[in-house]
Amino acid sequence: MKVKFDLHIHSKLSPCASELMTPNNIMNMCMLKGLGLVAVTDHNSILQQDSLTKISESYDFIYINGIEITTIEGFHVLGYFDSLDKCRDFYNCIINHYDQSIKSNNPKKQVIFDEYDQEIGYVDYNLHQKINIDTTSLLKMIRLFNGIIVLAHIDRQKTGITNYDIDFQYFDFDGFEIDDKDKIDELYRSHSFLKKYKMINNSDSHDITSINENEYIELDELSFEGLKAWFYHD
Numbered sequence: 001m002k003v004k005f006d007l008h009i010h011s012k013l014s015p016c017a018s019e020l021m022t023p024n025n026i027m028n029m030c031m032l033k034g035l036g037l038v039a040v041t042d043h044n045s046i047l048q049q050d051s052l053t054k055i056s057e058s059y060d061f062i063y064i065n066g067i068e069i070t071t072i073e074g075f076h077v078l079g080y081f082d083s084l085d086k087c088r089d090f091y092n093c094i095i096n097h098y099d100q101s102i103k104s105n106n107p108k109k110q111v112i113f114d115e116y117d118q119e120i121g122y123v124d125y126n127l128h129q130k131i132n133i134d135t136t137s138l139l140k141m142i143r144l145f146n147g148i149i150v151l152a153h154i155d156r157q158k159t160g161i162t163n164y165d166i167d168f169q170y171f172d173f174d175g176f177e178i179d180d181k182d183k184i185d186e187l188y189r190s191h192s193f194l195k196k197y198k199m200i201n202n203s204d205s206h207d208i209t210s211i212n213e214n215e216y217i218e219l220d221e222l223s224f225e226g227l228k229a230w231f232y233h234d
Helices: 023-032 049-056 084-097 135-144 181-190 192-196 224-232
Strands: 002-009 037-040 062-070 076-081 111-113 119-122 148-151 175-177 198-200 216-218
Touching: 002 023, 002 062, 002 076, 023 037, 023 049, 037 049, 049 062, 049 084, 062 084, 062 224, 076 084, 076 135, 076 224, 084 135, 135 148, 148 224, 181 192, 216 224
Parallel strands: 002 037, 037 062, 148 175, 175 198
Antiparallel strands: 002 216, 062 076, 076 148, 111 119
C-alpha cells in the first residue's frame, strides 16, 4: 500500500521548535495532511512520548515512538521503537550519558506537555548537546531494543557524512535520511555503499506548516513491523 509519512518531526520539547509544536497541534496537522505513518523525534529526549502516544490513539494513522540522538562525534541518529515501553527502556539506558550540568539558555523553551497541551514541566539541561556515547555504541543499544536505525540528514553541511572522518559503511543501520533528494546521485558517487540502503525524505519539521505532504513509501502492512520490513526489503 502507498503510505504518506513523516518520521522526523520535533515537538516544543526540542529547543529549536516553534511555539505551535504542541502534541495536539502536531497530531491534528498530520491528520489534515493525510499522513498514515508519523513519528515525533525530539532532540535527545522521549519525555513528550507519553502524551503523544495517548493522543495518537484517537487518530487513524500509525504513530511510532522515536528520538533523535546526537552522538559524541556530533552525528545525528534517528531511533524508532515498536512500543512506548521499548522506547523508555532504551532511554533509561542512555540517560546517564547526558551531561545535565550543561544548562539550557532558556529551559522554558524545552516544554513537556500533557495530552491536553497543558505545560507540565520542562527540561533545564541543554537538549542540543552531544551525549557521551559514540555512534557505534549507540547503534548497538538501539538494536538491543529491536529499534529501527536511520542516519539523519546525511547530506546536511554540518552533520552530513562528508563532515566526519568515519567509515560509515561498517555501521549497523537500516536506512538514511536526506534533506535534498537532488543530492542523491552525488552521494551515491562519493559513498557507493549507500545504494544498498533505503533512503527517506522526512521533513525534520520544527514548525507546524512544514510537516510532510507529498512523501510516500510502499508498505505491505501499515505498522511498525511493516516499516521495518520495508527497510530490510531489497
